[in-house]
Amino acid sequence: MWIEILRVSWRSIRANKMRSFLTMLGIIIGVLSVILSSAIGMGAKDNITKQVEGLGSNVLTIMPGSTSSGGISFGFGSASTLTESDATAIEQQDPDVQYVAPLVSTSEQVVFGVNNTNTSIEGTNEQYPEIKNISMAEGRFFLQEEVSSAANVAVLGSDVAQTLFAGAGSPVGQTIEIGGIPFTVVGVAASQGTSGFSNADDAIAIPITTEINLMTGSNSVTQILASAKSSNVMDQAQLEIESTLRVQHKLSASTADDFSITNQATLLSTLGGVTKTLTMLLDGISAISLLVGGIGIMNIMLVSVTERTREIGIRKAIGAKRGIISTQFLLESLTLSLAGAVTGLVVGGIGATVAAKVMDTGNLLSLWAVLLAIIFSVAIGLIFGVYPARKAANLKPIDALRFE
Numbered sequence: 387m388w389i390e391i392l393r394v395s396w397r398s399i400r401a402n403k404m405r406s407f408l409t410m411l412g413i414i415i416g417v418l419s420v421i422l423s424s425a426i427g428m429g430a431k432d433n434i435t436k437q438v439e440g441l442g443s444n445v446l447t448i449m450p451g452s453t454s455s456g457g458i459s460f461g462f463g464s465a466s467t468l469t470e471s472d473a474t475a476i477e478q479q480d481p482d483v484q485y486v487a488p489l490v491s492t493s494e495q496v497v498f499g500v501n502n503t504n505t506s507i508e509g510t511n512e513q514y515p516e517i518k519n520i521s522m523a524e525g526r527f528f529l530q531e532e533v534s535s536a537a538n539v540a541v542l543g544s545d546v547a548q549t550l551f552a553g554a555g556s557p558v559g560q561t562i563e564i565g566g567i568p569f570t571v572v573g574v575a576a577s578q579g580t581s582g583f584s585n586a587d588d589a590i591a592i593p594i595t596t597e598i599n600l601m602t603g604s605n606s607v608t609q610i611l612a613s614a615k616s617s618n619v620m621d622q623a624q625l626e627i628e629s630t631l632r633v634q635h636k637l638s639a640s641t642a643d644d645f646s647i648t649n650q651a652t653l654l655s656t657l658g659g660v661t662k663t664l665t666m667l668l669d670g671i672s673a674i675s676l677l678v679g680g681i682g683i684m685n686i687m688l689v690s691v692t693e694r695t696r697e698i699g700i701r702k703a704i705g706a707k708r709g710i711i712s713t714q715f716l717l718e719s720l721t722l723s724l725a726g727a728v729t730g731l732v733v734g735g736i737g738a739t740v741a742a743k744v745m746d747t748g749n750l751l752s753l754w755a756v757l758l759a760i761i762f763s764v765a766i767g768l769i770f771g772v773y774p775a776r777k778a779a780n781l782k783p784i785d786a787l788r789f790e
Contacts, residue, residue: 398690398718409686410726412679413766417730417759418737419672424755425738427665429745444484444617444650445517446624448472448610448631451644466606467644470594472634473610480626485613487514490597490606494565496590498550498557505546506589507564509597517613518578518586525558525573528593536595540569544577545587564590567600624649673762679726680766687719687774698781712779719771720764727763731756 399406450467473488490509495502512530514520520527528539542550542557551557557571569592578586598605614623624647631645691698698711738751 396721398694399721402690405686406722406725409683409722410729412682413676413723413726413763414679414730414733416672416676416679417727417763418734419675420669420759420762421731421734421751421755422737422741423665423668423672424752425734425741427661427668428752429741429747430664431661432747433745444614444620446483446612446614446620446627446650447648448612448627449646449648450606450609451646466604467635468607468610469605470598470607471605472631473607475630475634476610476612476627479630480612480623482615482619482623482626483612484615485513485516485611487511487517487611488594488607489514489609489611490594490602491608492597492601494601496546496550497563498560499554501550501552501554503546503549505543507597507601508589508591509594509601510591511594514591514611515575517611520578521576523574523576524556525571527573527575527591533593533595536593536599538567538569538596539572539593540564541573541575541591542571543575543585543587543589543591545585546590547574564592565601620649676762676766680723680770683719683722683767684770684774686722687715687771688777690718691715691774691778694778695781698778702781708779711781712775715775715778716768716771719774720767723763723767727760730763731759734759 448468468488470488473486476483477486487510492507492509493504494507495504508514511533512528515522515527522541523544525541527541528537531537532539540562547557550562551560554560557574560571561568562571563569575587575591594607612623612627614620627647628643632643635644637644701711702708735751
């Protein structure tokens with residue numbers, strides 16, 4: 387009996403190919419939306435995680451305080467409240483801090499031969515590559531002795547090296563001019579990519595003492611980067627830094643901090659929350675698409691019941707029970723839902739693969755999203771097939787046979 391029901395249901399679906407396809411289209415779009423929204427959400431989360439991790443391992447970023455003029459605040463980072471001595475105090479006094487690197491940023495014209503570029507000059511110390519996880523493509527980073535002696539040495543970002551030394555051989559050992567001052571290139575950093583609005587590859591690192599002595603003339607720093615000894619002590623390290631800086635800046639208990647500290651873990655959690663909210667929004671739109679698809683199935687099945695009223699009457703007249711008639715229409719509805727789900731999964735899988743390549747991430751096809759799409763499709767096929775099935779099963783044989 388079940389084989390016969392399945393055969394009749396399949397024959398009915400095949401008899402109206404275009405109508406069946408249009409019925410499945412709503413489910414296809416809904417399932418496709420679920421898969422793609424999940425893929426986009428996972429891809430965005432992976433990219434955010436990579437960018438935050440690209441800032442370094444267990445990093446705490448300390449920014450100066452804010453300034454104001456005419457009652458208008460210019461935000462944290464606009465004041466000059468951090469100095470080299472603050473970085474030294476953190477390194478010497480805070481036991482949960484492993485590396486500390488002050489940073490001074492300026493922009494200068496850099497020249498080598500006939501090539502030149504205007505790029506960011508980052509004055510820092512020898513611990514900077516440990517915090518930022520920088521590896522060297524050529525040469526080395528500058529040493530502590532070179533920082534102490536304010537040596538004129540430079541480490542080029544990969545983009546700067548390509549711009550200045552395209553076709554000119556290795557930059558290591560060559561002399562460039564930064565703002566008219568000669569510097570010896572001691573290394574070229576491996577490509578780090580972009581992070582937010584900054585491009586770490588389009589920058590040159592020099593000793594912070596050299597930049598202060600020759601370029602800025604000020605002991606204040608743009609920011610201080612600190613790396614905790616492990617992710618488990620990041621909060622403790624942040625508290626230690628806050629306490630040290632308040633003592634350094636002679637702030638009373640009632641005075642607010644004249645600096646801000648950004649915890650990498652907190653930043654990642656915040657950005658992850660934003661990504662999760664956006665993913666939920668996309669999932670909600672996908673659910674609406676599936677709901678619309680279910681309504682489409684119910685409408686088509688009701689039309690099918692009307693068109694096949696005489697067929698239903700004949701079946702009931704020769705002994706078909708209400709359960710058989712109801713099961714047949716439920717199976718048709720379920721078949722359309724599952725066929726739409728499978729098609730949507732295939733198209734969605736292709737879309738997820740394309741999204742992974744575009745977003746430069748690993749596999750974005752979530753097993754949870756696939757299972758959710760299948761479960762929802764089955765549920766929709768059953769729920770929206772019940773009413774048409776019951777309507778067909780409740781037809782009286784004599785009325786059905788007289789139907790024109």
